[in-house]
Amino acid sequence: MKIMTQPAQAKAGIITAAMQRVAELEKLPAETIRAGVAAGTIVIPANINHRNLEPIGIGRILKTKINANIGNSAVASCPRQELEKLNYSVRYGADTVMDLSTGGNINEIRRSIIEHSPIPVGTVPLYEVLARCGTVDNLTEELILQVMQEQAEQGVDYMTIHAGLLRAQVPAAKKRLLRIVSRGGSILAAWMNKFDRENPFYTAFDKILEICRRYDVTLSLGDGMRPGCLADASDEAQFAELDVLGELVSRCRAADVQAMVEGPGHIPFNEVEMNMTRERERCGDAPFYVLGPVVIDCAPGYDHITSAIGATMAAYSGAAMLCYVTPKEHLGLPNARDVRDGVVAYKIAAHAADVALGKPGARDRDDAISRARAEFDWEKQFECALDPEKARELRAEALAERDLPPDHGHGDEQFCTMCGPNFCSIRISRGL
Structure with missing residues (x-):
C-alpha cells in the first residue's frame, strides 16, 4: 500500500487525524494547519x-x-x-x-x-x-x-x-x-x-x-x-x-x-x-x-x-x-x-x-496564577507553575525557616515570608 505523507494528504485537501489534533492543541482552525502542512511552513x-x-x-x-x-x-x-x-x-x-x-x-x-x-x-x-x-x-x-x-x-x-x-x-x-x-x-x-x-x-x-x-x-x-x-x-x-x-x-x-x-x-x-x-x-x-x-x-x-x-x-x-x-x-x-x-x-x-x-491561549496560565495569588490560593499557584515541584519546594523551605507549618495561614492570614503579614501589598491593597 502506498503511504501518503502528511504533506501529500494536505496538498490533496485532506485534514488528517494528526492535523485535527494539532489544531485542537493550538486553538486554531484545522484548515489553517492543513494549509501550513501543505505549504511546508508547519511540520x-x-x-x-x-x-x-x-x-x-x-x-x-x-x-x-x-x-x-x-x-x-x-x-x-x-x-x-x-x-x-x-x-x-x-x-x-x-x-x-x-x-x-x-x-x-x-x-x-x-x-x-x-x-x-x-x-x-x-x-x-x-x-x-x-x-x-x-x-x-x-x-x-x-x-x-x-x-x-x-x-x-x-x-x-x-x-x-x-x-x-x-x-x-x-x-x-x-x-x-x-x-x-x-x-x-x-x-x-x-x-x-x-x-x-x-x-x-x-x-x-x-x-x-x-x-x-x-x-x-x-x-x-x-x-x-x-x-x-x-x-x-x-x-x-x-x-x-x-x-x-x-x-x-x-x-x-x-x-x-x-x-x-x-x-x-x-x-x-x-x-x-x-x-x-x-x-x-x-x-x-x-x-x-x-x-x-x-x-x-x-x-x-x-x-x-x-x-x-x-x-x-x-x-x-x-x-x-x-x-x-x-x-x-x-x-x-x-x-x-x-x-x-x-x-x-x-x-x-x-x-x-x-x-x-499574542498566540492563542498563551497567557491563560499567567492570568490563572495571578488570580490565585490574589486569593492566596497556594495550591492553585503550584498547579499553574511551569515547575510545580520547585514552587512547592521553595514555599516549604521558606516556611520551615520561620518554623511555620506548610499549611500555615488560611484566609486573611495568608502571606509569604518575603513581606510577612504587615507588609503584604496584596492584603493591604484589598482595602482600597
Whole structure:
C-alpha cells in the first residue's frame, strides 16, 4: 500500500487525524494547519511506526516548541539512565526529544526511547554510522542509507542530516576561531577532506527522500557550520550552508517530505533577529529549529540561562522550535537534574515569546496564577507553575525557616515570608 505523507494528504485537501489534533492543541482552525502542512511552513513529525505518539505541530504561527537532547556517550550513561532522562523531559514539558547516543547500546537505547516516548523522537543517523564503522575512513553512502532505513523502520520521527555542508564551504571554516563545532559537520568535513569527494548526504539526497517518504519521517536539515562562539557568528561559512539548506527544503517539498531547518548555536543578542529573518527568506519559511542561541561565551555552568536569553529573542523573531541547552553545556554529559533545569529554562523562553506574540491561549496560565495569588490560593499557584515541584519546594523551605507549618495561614492570614503579614501589598491593597 502506498503511504501518503502528511504533506501529500494536505496538498490533496485532506485534514488528517494528526492535523485535527494539532489544531485542537493550538486553538486554531484545522484548515489553517492543513494549509501550513501543505505549504511546508508547519511540520508534524510522526513516523507511521511510532505507535504511542501524541502528534504536535512545529511552525512559526504555532506555539513555540522545545526539544530536549538525551543519549549516552562513549564514556557515560546507560539505557536505564536515558529512560530516566526521557521521563524528566516529558514530565517537565519537552515537546520532542533527540536521542544523540554515540556510545554502546545505541540501537537498544533508541528502541526503548521510542517505545516509551509519547512525544516525537529525533536522531542524528551519522552518529550510529560512525559508531558502526569505527573511523571516518570506513564511512560510506551505503552505510548511511542502511542506518537511516533501519531507524525509520524503528519509528524515528525526525532525523538531523548535515546535507547542506558542501566541500566548497570547508575553506571558509578554516578561518574561524573554533572552526567546526558540530559533531556531524566535523565528521563530514574530515571525510570530504580525506577523500576529496562531495558530502554523501548531499549526493544521496534523493535516496534519503525515498526513505523518509516511505515512513513519513521529517528531515531536520542540520547546520554543520553553526558558529560555536561569538567570534564565528553570522559568517561566510554559516550563511553559505544556509543557502544550500534553502535548496534542500525545496527538494523536500517537491517530494512530499516534511522538512525543518536547524539554526545557529552562538550568536550575539543583536544578531539573533537578523538570523531568524534570513532563514525565513532563504528557506521559504520552513520551521526554524535553533540551538539556543547562546548570547555570551563566558558563563560555563549557566549556559541554560545564557542560551534561554537568546532563545526568547529567537522565538519572538520567528523560530518555531528551541533546542534546549543544559547547565552542563561545554562541560559534560547532562544527567537527569540537568535535563530538568534545561527543559524548564526553555519552557520559560518559549512561553515568554508566545505571550509577547499574542498566540492563542498563551497567557491563560499567567492570568490563572495571578488570580490565585490574589486569593492566596497556594495550591492553585503550584498547579499553574511551569515547575510545580520547585514552587512547592521553595514555599516549604521558606516556611520551615520561620518554623511555620506548610499549611500555615488560611484566609486573611495568608502571606509569604518575603513581606510577612504587615507588609503584604496584596492584603493591604484589598482595602482600597
